[in-house]
Amino acid sequence: MFCFFRKKTISAFLDDELAEKDRRKISEHLRNCKKCQSFLEELRGNNLRIEKYLTIRKKMVPDLPASGPVTVNYRPEEDAEGINTEDGLSGGIRQLIISFKRITDSILFETEDLNGSELATNGVVTLTLAARLIPAILAALAVILLYAPSLIAYI
Amino acid sequence: MHSKRKQSGLDSKESGVSFEKQAAGSYKRLYRAAWYFTGNHEDASDLVQETFAQACKSYSGYKGISSFYTWLYAIFRNVKFEAARKKKLFITRKGYLQEMEEEEFQFSAPDTPLTLLVRSEACFAVHNAIKILPEKYREVLLLRHFEGFSYSEIADIANCSVGTVKSRIFKARKLLKKLLR
Numbered sequence: 408m409f410c411f412f413r414k415k416t417i418s419a420f421l422d423d424e425l426a427e428k429d430r431r432k433i434s435e436h437l438r439n440c441k442k443c444q445s446f447l448e449e450l451r452g453n454n455l456r457i458e459k460y461l462t463i464r465k466k467m468v469p470d471l472p473a474s475g476p477v478t479v480n481y482r483p484e485e486d487a488e489g490i491n492t493e494d495g496l497s498g499g500i501r502q503l504i505i506s507f508k509r510i511t512d513s514i515l516f517e518t519e520d521l522n523g524s525e526l527a528t529n530g531v532v533t534l535t536l537a538a539r540l541i542p543a544i545l546a547a548l549a550v551i552l553l554y555a556p557s558l559i560a561y562i
Numbered sequence: 563m564h565s566k567r568k569q570s571g572l573d574s575k576e577s578g579v580s581f582e583k584q585a586a587g588s589y590k591r592l593y594r595a596a597w598y599f600t601g602n603h604e605d606a607s608d609l610v611q612e613t614f615a616q617a618c619k620s621y622s623g624y625k626g627i628s629s630f631y632t633w634l635y636a637i638f639r640n641v642k643f644e645a646a647r648k649k650k651l652f653i654t655r656k657g658y659l660q661e662m663e664e665e666e667f668q669f670s671a672p673d674t675p676l677t678l679l680v681r682s683e684a685c686f687a688v689h690n691a692i693k694i695l696p697e698k699y700r701e702v703l704l705l706r707h708f709e710g711f712s713y714s715e716i717a718d719i720a721n722c723s724v725g726t727v728k729s730r731i732f733k734a735r736k737l738l739k740k741l742l743r
Binding site: 415418419422453454456463469 | 728738
């Protein structure tokens with residue numbers, strides 16, 4: 408029997424992703440074509456093996472607490488400032504200033520913005536940001552020192 | 563009729579649903595996906611947090627045509643690629659296999675049905691076969707079988723046409739058929 412249907416269409420049929428008209432045509436064809444039936448069964452068997460494996464993988468994921476990693480106190484307007492999604496020197500400086508401010512506000516004014524662990528985290532974040540900025544600051548200083556004598560002479 | 567054009571997916575906005583509410587329903591599923599790729603809680607949490615942070619910033623742009631999780635997963639996909647690019651995560655072939663061996667070790671003491679399944683030859687065969695697939699085929703296969711997305715949702719996430727998704731899934735299965743013989 409000559410098969411009009413491409414094998415990728417049979418693959419999509421298995422996923423129930425064909426339009427109704429195409430699905431009916433393939434179903435009709437499969438009733439009479441042993442070659443396509445065999446191909447479909449082989450695909451089905453492999454899909455089951457994949458899904459069995461992935462089901463096991465899903466079961467291996469540890470349970471999360473009910474509130475999950477996104478806490479109840481999640482405040483988008485604060486996180487818009489607090490999350491370091493900005494690249495570059497200006498973004499890094501901005502984040503450093505925000506982290507310093509949060510830490511000092513918490514210590515000096517005893518605001519409830521930060522608890523002990525958040526203070527520690529912010530401290531680490533601040534140090535990390537500072538460490539990231541040091542190469543950029545050193546580079547800028549080097550440029551200034553290099554060109555300063557020429558600038559002074561020019562003036 | 564399934565259009566071959568990628569759906570632009572931008573029409574009416576879902577009104578009155580806060581980001582927090584949407585996020586609360588999705589974090590566990592996203593965490594599971596992140597854990598699959600990283601194999602540990604710390605990196606998975608980082609990916610999830612970064613995804614939610616970016617999603618929150620761009621939530622005003624979410625028009626509500628695709629499901630919230632589909633939209634979120636597209637962001638997660640970019641975050642994952644960016645993290646891998648910056649070598650924050652060591653997603654190498656060797657690392658991936660090591661992750662599986664470590665999991666096996668963790669379960670080596672108690673002989674539960676789950677650990678026996680993990681250690682079975684069949685499981686390792688599928689694991690290795692998926693690992694060998696080219697990235698673009700592995701991605702669509704996992705989006706289909708792990709996440710259960712439809713072809714049009716996969717097209718939205720992977721930024722390609724439904725026809726491309728259909729073709730890649732088929733090629734992934736064809737390769738797996740050879741590898742699993």
